[in-house]
Amino acid sequence: MRSAIFIASAFLLASGCIGGYQPGNPNPNPTPDPANPGPGPNNNPPPSATARQLFDANVGPMLAAVCASCHAGTPPTTGPTFLGSGPTMFYSMLVGDARFVNAVPAQSELVTKGLHEGPALTTAAATNIDAWLNQELVERGSTLPQPPPPTDLVQKQLVAFGNCMQLTEYVSSGMNDLQNQDTTGSAGNCYSCHSTGMFVYLSKDPNANFDRLHNIPWLLKLAIAQVNPDGSFKDIVPANRFRDRGTETGHPGYILTNARSTALDTFFNQTYTHYKAGNCTPPPANPPGGGAGG
DSSP states (O other): OOOOOOOOOSSSOOOSOOOOOOTTOOOSSOOOOTTSOOSSGGGOOOTTOOHHHHIIIIIHHHIIIIIHHHHSSSSSOSSOOOSOSSHHHHHHHHHTOTTTSSSOGGGOHHHHOOBOSSOOOOHHHHHHHHHHHHHHHHHHGGGSOOOOOOOSHHHHHHHHHHHTOOHHHHHHHTGGGGGGOBOSTTOOBTHHHHTTOSSOOOOSOHHHHHHHHTSTTGGGGTEEEEEOTTSOEEEEEEOOHHHHGGGSTTSOOOOOOHHHHHHHHHHHHHHHHHHHHOOOOOOOOOOTTSSSOO
16 A cells, blocks of 8 residues: 555656655655666665756656657657657756646646556656655745646546445445555554555544545545546546555555455446446545444
8 A cells, every 4th residue: 555646637657646755754765667777876866865866867767768759859749748858858847847846746747647548657667756756845845836726627537436436335345444454574454554644544444544535635546547648538447556556666565365356346346337327426424433344
């Protein structure tokens, strides 16, 4: 299970809900990506790396290798042109655009993009973007602009999907047991680390877990928006973050039990059926300790 994100919107090649280190506690050594090596020994910036060093070591090379073919150059390009004409412009273009670098890293469109027709980012690339954005926040603080207000159809569709989650199906599917998944080593159950999560919330109380899961940003652990090459909304698809996080570097290992894995699929499919039918209303908040079982 993972820290992660806010709304999905248009403009960068990313998959799923990319998680984020909590502001004020960035990862000074983001995970190297063998497919996109950057400068420095073992692809790592210095231990006390600045935001610009993190970008130059790990984010810029990835953008050049994965994203530039569609999003850099002289307009018109295959996708939205937000990286400028070449690698020397990547950093200045991004930090000068509040959609991408702002006071709420979890709302950066680099983080919230969702699936689209281009290649997905690797887990390492997503981690490196998180580390860079949060270090920008550490260094620049209140001087960073607020993210622009979300007004696009992508956000509205994600909200609509969250409104279609039903507590009775959360319970009947087995989702009310998800927080009890154990990890390898001594890390304990999911709720032992995520009971106050900013991006992932899995406490001992399944009611509280449900209340957050049907709201952004927490629902992005279950579902994300799939978009077309031009950034327009395409569909809602499974995010698979609860299932995949246990196999990723930097997180305690786990493999979901068959019952919990099935619960994720069942609950997503039930919610998706309601979403496609339309006219869902937000689920009511649940009083602590009652209603969802555990």
